[in-house]
Amino acid sequence: MRDQESGVVQIHESICVGCGTCASACPYENIRMTEVFDHQGRLYRDATTDLPIEKATKCDMCSKLPSGPACVAACPHDALVRIDLTESKPLQEWLDLRS
Ligand code: SF4
Ligand code: SF4
Known part of the structure; x- marks a missing residue:
């Protein structure tokens, strides 16, 4: 979502479902998908597939x-x-x- 005052686009981590649509759409390759870890450094994994869960990340200034x-x-x-x-x-x- 875009911050109305600064204009910076930020990814709302708790809402992102990791679909990757934004990363695919960005013509500047400015958004990447990345694995996410808990506080002990363990990967979050999908309970069904056991694959690592990914979320979008980008410069947030x-x-x-x-x-x-x-x-x-x-x-x-x-x-x-x-x-x-x-x-x-x-x-x-x-x-x-x-x-
Ligand atoms: S990966 Fe990108 S498009 Fe998909 S939910 Fe997350 S922020 Fe939205
Ligand atoms: S250091 Fe900060 S401002 Fe610079 S590219 Fe990384 S997130 Fe963006």
Whole structure:
């Protein structure tokens, strides 16, 4: 679901049934299906098939991290920046800084 304020799309883990439709549909390969584990590190498995249960995962802009996106903080070359692409000004300013 899309957060109305930030615009970030987040996967509602408790609602996702792992059908994979979103991962197949995303043209940017931005959504992946991943196995899920309990607190002891054990795989959740389907009771009928015994196959690992998968759920969708994607970048959530590190929305639970007070310090913001971890990838941005980790890049030693300042090559990563989060920009609202609905506004061209921040992107142009960032590009100007690097020219
Ligand atoms: S895998 Fe994707 S499309 Fe399927 S229920 Fe989960 S979020 Fe929805
Ligand atoms: S580290 Fe970057 S790519 Fe990964 S979830 Fe956080 S913001 Fe998204």
